[in-house]
Amino acid sequence: MAKCDYCRGSIWFGGEREGNLRFCSRDCRQNGLLALSAQVPEDQMRRIVDDVYRGECPKCRGPGPVDLQTHYTVWSALVMTSYATRTQIACHGCGQKSRALSSVGALFLGWWGIPWGLIMTPVQIIRNIHGLMSAKPTDRPSASLESALRKAVAADLLRQDAEAARVGAPAGNAPIVS
């Protein structure tokens, strides 16, 4: 039985992979990556965060500041409704555009599921509108951008480890349970 590399619980079915590591759930994967990212030196992490924040927007190539942008989606088909909180690393303008598009998408595609479509469509639209009205270009990288980049850096380290193991070099996979 495979064990989760974060909580050490048994993985009965599926689970999530990252490099050579396996996790029982999405939460454990996120927490595991965050724990692993603590090994990245602070000044190196700061540099990565600053580079992304001050760099050009990866979506529109426009000038930043670039930060973590959140929007909310929902669509339904008969008895099933799918809704999600989505994040992307982009500029404020791209973030606003995604929030507006997701609101319009929800308006057309959200309702058609009973009962969750009827419940979640207004919820997601209100969340987007709230974001549209309250989101501002940030004057420094947000904590959520930093934690998203930390996880990305950790995932990258794991991929490099997996790659190294595949070509026969000793893998430096430290256990990440504290």
Ligand SMILES: [Zn+2]
């Ligand atoms: Zn777990």
Ligand SMILES: [Zn+2]
């Ligand atoms: Zn942009």
